[in-house]
Amino acid sequence: MCGIVAAIAQRPVWPILLEGLRRLEYRGYDSAGLAVLRNPSELACVRAVGKVDALAERIGADGLPGLSGVAHTRWATHGVPAERNAHPHIASDRVAVVHNGIIENHAELRAELQAQGRTFSSDTDTEVIAHMLDVQLAQGISPTAAFHATLDRLHGAFALAILMTDAPDHLFVARQGSPLVIGVGIGELFAASDALALLPVTQRFIYLAEGDRAILTRDHWTIIDRQGAAVERPVHESTQRADSADRGGFKHFMLKEIHEQPRAIADTLEGRISEGRVLPAAFGVTAEARFADVARIQIVACGTSYHAGMVARYWFEDILGLPTSVEVSSEFHYRNPVVSRDTLLVMLSQSGETADTLAALRMVRSRHPDVPVLAICNAPESSLVRESDLVLMTHAGPEISVASTKAFSTQLVSLALLLLAMGRVQGTLSEEIERRIVAGLEKIPALAQAALTHDSAILALAERLVDKQHALFLGRGVMFPIALEGALKLKEISYIHAEGYPAGELKHGPLALIDENMPVITIAPQNDLLEKLKSNMAEVAARGAELFVFADERTALASEERLHVLPVTSHVGRISAPIIFNIPLQLLAYHVAVLKGTDVDQPRNLAKSVTVE
Incomplete structure (x- = not known):
């Protein structure tokens, strides 16, 4: 969601x-802002609605010295x-605050500050933090003491970076419920x-741990944990490259x-399979012992990751x-799920x-500390990875576009x-x-490459969909979860209302929607459900729908009027089929999104990393 960048340098x-803000544009945002200490006693702040380029234009070529x-x-x-709601938020020209997350008790704090005569210029929860700090500084309290006292009163999720003119050589940061990382340079x-x-x-x-607070100068940092004790956190050397966020000649990151x-x-796959077998140690040295007693699997995820589950x-x-359940994270942690000790909890993100x-x-950890947790994730230094017992990294590399693609394939x-x-x-499982x-x-990379060769044919299909208001997958x-994923991709970047359904459910409601204006996108692999799927296709065709069928070559389906068949592949099995059929x-x-002229990489109202509930 929101993005923070802060620096104290020479x-x-x-x-x-x-530049840091530009590299965070993938997260989704609606405004941007920047504040610097122009001199030890003067804050300069510029904010703008819209893209970072609009902020850069406001700042101008001469920049902001500081x-x-x-x-x-x-x-x-x-x-x-x-x-007025963009960050940073300023109080009395001596405190500047940027904040990711949500302060749940902001209304109570705002009322308290207003009773003291404080006037607010925004509608945000963040502005209360700036005023709370400023009130204490005005009372002669030291910046460090004000920092800790203010954070002690905040309830909710936050990552914070704070400047104070009363401490011009310090940068104050904190992490509770939202990620924050410190970068170490030379001086x-x-x-x-x-x-x-x-x-x-x-x-x-x-990488700050949950509840950490830190005070930075140019060449030193002090980290305080949630118990108030000074702690050391390790310095990690990242293997990511600075050009990871480049489009590499493509029109869009997606x-x-x-x-x-x-x-x-x-x-x-590399290093995890060998001589026709998987290496269980790929999941960690304790994986074999933990897997041995698993009687059921509980997968928890959101959005695209939920479809992978x-x-x-x-x-x-x-x-x-092996009995397996899949649940949306936001539902799972707000009810009282039954999780037995013989369950493997698999978290996808x-x-x-x-x-x-x-x-x-964290809910499962608090109630069932003995249940093993496996994280399947693309971010090695993330909170999920650090807090799980077992980890498998997806090795997808940076994914910038809000609409997830390669993360989904590598999760599968x-x-x-x-x-x-x-x-x-x-x-x-027999040998x-x-x-x-x-x-x-081992064949999937080549099959995925072959699926990409259908690009021009898919563009022709897209031209027939671009003026539609709805679509049914x-x-x-x-292939039902792949229908859900296909619908999600279409709706989130083209803004066409799209829904995924199990084809067998047509008679239980969705068939009422079918007419000549409802395009129906169907996924047709060669399997034992094909004949039943053909019957479902006949049902919608009889009611005037235009059909778009992504098919296995072996199905012998052929295009005709208002039936567009795209043979995708003929070499997929039950494991590879969902991965390969999803690519088209x-x-x-x-x-469709490009033809409609939407913002493909940063669709409206959406964010790449959803770090608040």
């Missing part, structure tokens, strides 16, 4: 802050997108909500990331006979900072590896079936 920081500063991209929670320190923002200036990072899937899938449920129950998924993990490959590891440890599945996994069996649906959504 050089003007405004170019560092602006050796320390904070910057922010805001995704509206409290208060509409407007310049300068930085902070950001994502290490990606700081790669141009450092590759050395300190298109680049769709085309990166063959490589990402190969990277996720739904696919895996078919695999685990069909191939291993691209960023590892998804607020609802982390809340679900990772879940297939988990299937193999569980089957091997528990003895429920022959394991070899066949591994052989199928149909799939049966393991990604391309379909992409081309």
Whole structure:
């Protein structure tokens, strides 16, 4: 969601802050702002609604001189997108605050401050923090004491970066419920909500733990944990490169990331399968012992990751006979789920900072501390990875576009590896079936590359969809979650209302929607449900719908009037089919969005990393 960049250095920081904000644009935002200490006693602040480029234009070519500063991209929670609600928030020209998250007791704090005569200029929860600090500074309380006293009163989720003219050589930061990382330079320190923002200036990072507070000077940092004790946190050397956020010649990040899937899938498999078998140690040295006693699997995830979990449920129950449940994180942690000790809790997240998924993990931890937790994630330094017992990294590389593509494919490959590891440890998968599945996994990168060759044909289909208001996606069996994912991609980047349904449910309601204005996108692999799917297709065709069918070549389906058949592949099995059939649906959504002229990488109202509930 919102993005934070902060710096205290021996050089003007405004170019560092602006570049950091640009690298966080993938997170989604509606306004941006920047504040620097122009001199030890003067704050300068510029804010703008819209893109970071609008902020840069406001700042101008001469920039804002100052050796320390904070910057922010805001995704509206409290208060509409407007310049008055953009961060940083200033109090008495001596405190500047940027904040990710939600202060749950802000109304109570605001009323208290207003009773003291404080006037607010925004509708945000964040502004209360600036005023609380300023009130204490005006009373002669030291900046450090004011910092701690203010944070002690905040309830909710926050990542904070704060400047105070009373402490011109200090930068104050804190992390509770929202990610924050410190970047370590030579004679300068930085902070950001994502290490990606700081790669141009450092590759050395300190990942703050939940509840940490830190006070930074140019060459020193002090970290205080949630118990108030000074602690040391390790400095990690990042392997990400500064050019990770470049489009690489593609028009959009989404298109680049769709085309990166063959490589990402190969990277996720590398070192984890060998000689026809999976290596259970890929999940950690204790994985075999933990997997041995698992009698059921509980997958918890949000959005696209939830759809990956739904696919895996078919695999685990069909191939291993292992009971598997899949639940949306935001529902899971707000009820009282039954989690037995013989359950493996599998948490799926691209960023590892998804607020609802982390809340679900922590809820299970508090109630069932003996239940093993496996994180399948794309961010090695994320909170989810640090708080889980077992970890499998997806090796997708940075994903910038809000619409997830390669993260989904690599999550499916990772879940297939988990299937193999569980089957091997528990003895429920024969060596022959394991070899066949591994052989199928090894073919997926080439099959994914072949699926990308249908781009021009998919563009032609997109031209027939661009003026539609609604679309229905149909799939049966393991293709039902892929229908959900295809619908999600279309709706989130083209703004066409789209729904995914199990094809067998048509008669239970959706058939009422079918007429000549309702396009129906169908996924038709060659499997034992094909004949039933053909019957469902006949039902919608008889009611005038225009059909778009992504089919296995072996189905012998052929195009005719108002029936458009795109043969996708003929070499997929039950593990590879969901991964391969999803790629043309990604391309379909992409081309429809481009034809409609929407913001493909940063669709309205959405954020890449959902770090608040």
